Amino acid sequence: MTSHQTTQTMKPATAAKKLGVYLQATPAEFQEGVVTRAELTALQTDPPAWLEELRRNGPHPRPVVAERLGVSIAGLARGGVTEALTTEQIEALRQDSPEWLRKERATQAEVRKEGARLKQREAERSAQSDDRRS
Secondary structure, eight states: OOOOOOOOEEOHHHHHHHHTOOGGGSOHHHHHSOEEHHHHHHHHHSOOHHHHHHHHHOOBOHHHHHHHHTSOHHHHHHTTOOSOBOHHHHHHHHHHOOHHHHHHHHHHHHHHHHHHHHHHHHHHHHHHHHHHHO
């Protein structure tokens, strides 16, 4: 009995998401084809010039924009940013530091602080539970 492995493929949108790039900015052959796991790995380990350029200058997808600005994706939407931005546009937003961006950064900092507090509390509870079992 021989086992026959099929090649796993993914849609271009999935591959673009995994690569952290904006699909509409990728070359047509990337957008129109399918990407195998091996091709994705190759793109990640030895990115072609177009991929390096997109990662460096954009346009970047909203998750990348949000990360670079230090806000959530929902925070971007509340701030009116619904489209992909270039690195230059992201830097301009950082420099201008509009009110919505300052507010969303503060909100994000509070969310992270609360997450850390909850994680610490859970660790303490887990340690107490382990002590009781001993």
